[in-house]
Amino acid sequence: MRAIRLSTGAVLAALLLSLTACVPATNPVVSASPTPTPTLEPTAEPTAAAVTSIEITTLSLDVYSDDTMTDSWLHADRNPAEITALTEYFGTEPTVSSDTRPGEGADSTYEIQSWPGFEIRYIVSEFGPRGFFITATAATVGGVPIRAAGGVQVGDDLQALAASDPTAASTVPTPDGDLFRVKVDQIPVDSEGFDGPAADFVAVQSLEPFTTVTTIRAPVSNYGL
Template identity: 30%
Template sequence: MSSPPGLPDSRPEAPRSRSRMIVGIVIVAAVLAIAVVVSFALTRTSDSARPAPTSTASATPTASAAATPTPSASSTSPPASSATIDVNGDGFTLSGSAGETFSHTWAAPAAPAIAALTEAFGAAPTISEDLNDGNFHRGNFTVYSWPDFTFYDYLDTEGGKDRSEVDTPTYVSFSASSIGDIEITNEFGLRIGQTLDEVRQLAPDSGGDTVPPIFWFVRGRSTFYEDGVRSYGVQVDTDGEHVTSITYKFIATGL
């Protein structure tokens, strides 16, 4: 039944109109959902494109610095210079690695020389006695021994000569040309371990005909009671093939 002419139609909408409304709502909802998804995707892309945290970047310089070599102590520190004991006819001179020197003459008191040698070798000597056992052609001595180096000091005994009257107040003998960082030198170029031929090339005064061979150098310069000064010659002992010890001491001309 229709409404009277001139009045609006009050009948309910047809089902077709309601369907169109529902479809429209669904479309709007779908558009909103797509917008949300696109927005989330853009946000994720932006996050992934951001640079890595600064802590990761700082790790590279640290590793590079660690890889830089550090100079070793041995490459920057100069090698230590060695000390020397230079023995000659009048005594010996000890020169330290820092440039300090000490000189001993054969007639001088022994105590300063023993103290200087103790400091140079870094250890106290072993002390013993070398007695003449009634052989009055040689004196009695207190012996101060370090490895490969021996210092002899005249020992006053009852009935013996005064120190000022003996030909050998002090003397030394050594069986190595290098002791620790100390080089032991002499005016002839003699060294422990040299062969017999090498010793002969240095022109000894005499010797070489005993078994084992013993050589003497400048034994004629040995002085006895000459203004308190003592000058010595050199005795070179061997084992038959090589030099085993070098001794600076008074050598009588008759030998």
């Protein structure tokens, strides 16, 4: 039999073909899509803390957001910033009026800034309008709770409050009838010639039948000033 001789080139070509057939097919490379960058929403500017209560003390009117005092004004000279802030808190402009009452030696004239259930009364003197007292006749004004120092509000049980401190309770005659009041947030005052302990305080009070608190007023004194 005649031997078949293959050329070297043919052998190499056949070997290369067989190796290629043995290599498994690879998956095509797929380039990953770029991850989208999240869009940042603009951050809202911080707003003023919400008013949760207004407290009437002997010395001042204090505004709170939860347990944090955010504003405070002394019962002194008229402060336009106080009226501006209260207008914002209560949501309405105050009614401005005046009142003249007879006094010893001379009549007293008052300028009054009032909202339903709340008023600030200034006595008009040669020095201009000065803080005289604040009166609240509602538990909330414009949705804002109003309280006396210690947390008492209009509508609370006046007799229960008096029973908790009988020495702070008293009855005062007025042109409108007897007024029953309980003194809270008392601050002792040196008053020469006054018979008894003199003090400034917040009056939590009611006309007859003396059952619930109808009025909170400050500052009030018991030494005739």
